[in-house]
Amino acid sequence: MKPQLCEEFAVRFGRYGGLFVPETLVQPLKELAEAYERLMKDGEFHSELNLLLKHFAGRPTPLYFARNLSRELKCRIYLKREDLVHGGAHKLNNTLGQALVAKRMGKTRLIAETGAGQHGVATAIVGANLGFETQVYMGEVDIERQKMNVYRMELMGAEVIPVRSGSRTLKDAINEAMRDWAASFEHTHYLLGTAAGAHPFPSMVRDFQSVIGHEAREQILEAEGRMPRSIVACVGGGSNAMGIFAPFLKDDVRLLAVEAGGRGPGRTDKIADNGASMGYGSDGILHGALTKILQDPFGQILESYSVAAGLDYPGVGPELAYLAETGRVLPKLADDKTALQGFRALSRLEGIIPALESAHAVGYAMQEPEALGDLAIINISGRGDKDLATVMDYENL
Amino acid sequence: MIIYICAGDPSPDATPDLVRRLAAAGADIIELGLPHSDPIADGPTIQAAAQRAIAAGMNTDVYFQMASLADVAVPKVFMGYYNMIYARGLDKFASDCARSGISGMIVPDLPPEEAVPLKDACIRHGVDLIFLAAPNTPPERLKMIVEETSGFTYLVARIGVTGARSDIAADTRGLIARVPGNKPKAVGFGISTPAQAAEVVRAGADAAIVGSVCVDLIARGEIERLEQLVRDMKSAIRAVKLQ
Numbered sequence: 001m002k003p004q005l006c007e008e009f010a011v012r013f014g015r016y017g018g019l020f021v022p023e024t025l026v027q028p029l030k031e032l033a034e035a036y037e038r039l040m041k042d043g044e045f046h047s048e049l050n051l052l053l054k055h056f057a058g059r060p061t062p063l064y065f066a067r068n069l070s071r072e073l074k075c076r077i078y079l080k081r082e083d084l085v086h087g088g089a090h091k092l093n094n095t096l097g098q099a100l101v102a103k104r105m106g107k108t109r110l111i112a113e114t115g116a117g118q119h120g121v122a123t124a125i126v127g128a129n130l131g132f133e134t135q136v137y138m139g140e141v142d143i144e145r146q147k148m149n150v151y152r153m154e155l156m157g158a159e160v161i162p163v164r165s166g167s168r169t170l171k172d173a174i175n176e177a178m179r180d181w182a183a184s185f186e187h188t189h190y191l192l193g194t195a196a197g198a199h200p201f202p203s204m205v206r207d208f209q210s211v212i213g214h215e216a217r218e219q220i221l222e223a224e225g226r227m228p229r230s231i232v233a234c235v236g237g238g239s240n241a242m243g244i245f246a247p248f249l250k251d252d253v254r255l256l257a258v259e260a261g262g263r264g265p266g267r268t269d270k271i272a273d274n275g276a277s278m279g280y281g282s283d284g285i286l287h288g289a290l291t292k293i294l295q296d297p298f299g300q301i302l303e304s305y306s307v308a309a310g311l312d313y314p315g316v317g318p319e320l321a322y323l324a325e326t327g328r329v330l331p332k333l334a335d336d337k338t339a340l341q342g343f344r345a346l347s348r349l350e351g352i353i354p355a356l357e358s359a360h361a362v363g364y365a366m367q368e369p370e371a372l373g374d375l376a377i378i379n380i381s382g383r384g385d386k387d388l389a390t391v392m393d394y395e396n397l
Numbered sequence: 398m399i400i401y402i403c404a405g406d407p408s409p410d411a412t413p414d415l416v417r418r419l420a421a422a423g424a425d426i427i428e429l430g431l432p433h434s435d436p437i438a439d440g441p442t443i444q445a446a447a448q449r450a451i452a453a454g455m456n457t458d459v460y461f462q463m464a465s466l467a468d469v470a471v472p473k474v475f476m477g478y479y480n481m482i483y484a485r486g487l488d489k490f491a492s493d494c495a496r497s498g499i500s501g502m503i504v505p506d507l508p509p510e511e512a513v514p515l516k517d518a519c520i521r522h523g524v525d526l527i528f529l530a531a532p533n534t535p536p537e538r539l540k541m542i543v544e545e546t547s548g549f550t551y552l553v554a555r556i557g558v559t560g561a562r563s564d565i566a567a568d569t570r571g572l573i574a575r576v577p578g579n580k581p582k583a584v585g586f587g588i589s590t591p592a593q594a595a596e597v598v599r600a601g602a603d604a605a606i607v608g609s610v611c612v613d614l615i616a617r618g619e620i621e622r623l624e625q626l627v628r629d630m631k632s633a634i635r636a637v638k639l640q
Binding site for chain 1: 433434435436437438440441444448451456457458478479480481482483484485505506507508510511528529530531532533534535538542553556557558
């Protein structure tokens with residue numbers, strides 16, 4: 001009696017993942033999944049992407065031996081320098097890949113969400129370079145916090161659309177982009193910036209970001225002749241973490257995923273004091289996937305909090321939720337204060353100002369050096385120029 | 398004719414009386430929305446109503462109390478997002494529906510492929526699980542959706558989100574025409590006038606679903622105008638059915 005429901009409707013990671021979206025979006029997501037799977041086997045697509053990654057994005061990025069930080073922590077520490085990617089963060093790896101997919105699908109317009117503005121900037125870059133009309137949804141609160149990035153996007157021809165619904169931050173910008181896409185999918189690609197959301201986004205974003213891990217693997221073998229004992233990356237949605245972790249999943253390497261501890265574990269009715277969905281969250285559905293989220297007992301999504309806007313998200317990618325549950329990835333916390341210490345320390349010790357997001361990974365490593373073993377890689381997912389005003393405000397509190 | 402309101406807007410206490418007045422005005426089914434913090438299928442009107450309702454103290458416990466108090470002869474149907482159901486537990490949610498006189502569930506972010514566990518819970522408690530089809534749903538999938546749905550099939554009149562629109566899209570008529578089988582079909586998203594309601598019924602729908610315009614009238618406190626609108630819609634639809 002019961003018709004056979006398609007078992008491969010959406011990729012799942014254990015019980016996490018799936019495709020929990022309005023019917024109107026089912027078809028566009030299926031078409032995207034098909035196009036992406038086809039193109040991942042297409043040599044010409046990869047040549048085109050690799051040329052852009054090399055000559056436009058500036059890859060490969062160095063794996064830099066941080067000798068001063070190493071001396072301080074009594075452990076050999078390498079930094080994967082995604083802060084040197086064009087645009088100032090790893091985000092361009094994904095936007096280049098997805099924009100090429102969109103082009104092959106015949107789309108003419110890109111929409112994106114952005115929190116801190118880094119993904120918005122990376123989308124504006126590919127929009128300008130590859131000739132798309134580009135619109136970026138950004139919460140009103142974030143527009144206020146990140147004026148420079150708004151201006152950068154506009155300089156490159158993108159339109160920034162203020163989001164006034166809900167908490168007026170990243171989660172609402174994603175809601176608004178999904179609503180737009182439900183009406184515009186025929187000519188528009190939704191360029192999601194993190195390894196979260198409905199299938200195929202978690203897999204697609206991971207694949208485009210895994211260039212980070214593939215390079216790092218080759219580089220560490222060349223430099224040290226062995227695998228690192230640990231890799232540390234910060235986690236908001238999880239794109240830089242999945243990008244560097246994915247090529248090491250089968251190796252004997254501790255994968256440390258550092259979430260935003262914010263002000264601590266507390267919460268009120270509507271607002272969590274952190275962005276730690278793995279640390280403090282529970283199973284639920286957000287933005288099209290079953291994953292770990294911050295929610296109230298009735299299932300209302302909480303607003304998250306972190307000093308780093310890029311980690312200020314009440315969910316996490318479903319693959320990370322799964323890897324954390326199986327124990328393959330170890331979720332860790334760094335609160336605002338720890339991140340600020342990492343920010344200052346890396347600036348002072350190495351002459352590298354990290355993004356506040358990446359500073360969570362640095363701060364965690366400094367706090368728990370014994371967790372690193374004798375050889376570690378820290379993913380510096382972005383540079384800190386965008387955060388100077390935030391840090392100055394924070395120090396003045 | 399199916400009338401949607403957002404439970405708890407303007408306040409939880411107002412909801413049972415509103416449901417009674419809508420039933421008295423001629424609504425055939427009342428769709429009772431459970432407000433969610435992140436309603437991705439809804440336009441600005443229903444988003445704003447959800448925020449007001451949550452601020453006024455609406456939650457799932459209160460929702461079922463209000464649904465029980467709204468004792469009307471016509472069926473009541475739940476509409477809401479899957480995380481609210483998931484958080485309560487699928488079986489408990491379906492059982493609470495049955496106990497508070499809710500006979501069906503519409504979950505706009507739950508396609509049939511993801512709905513197997515909830516469907517089992519609904520069957521256990523005798524509650525319909527109503528699936529949605531959209532203008533861009535391909536024929537094979539439409540067939541599957543119509544087979545899987547119970548109660549009726551909810552046809553999304555247009556791509557995009559909920560909210561009043563001035564016209565009925567050509568692909569709405571196309572969608573109504575290509576639904577296979579004999580299960581009842583109701584059309585929603587964008588219907589706000591008696592003429593539009595009559596038009597979808599003339600095109601072959603069994604019912605029109607009217608939401609955002611009702612929510613908007615409630616937000617302005619114009620309940621008498623809402624009752625009049627329901628009566629006008631009802632007679633416009635009846636006129637078509639008598640033809």
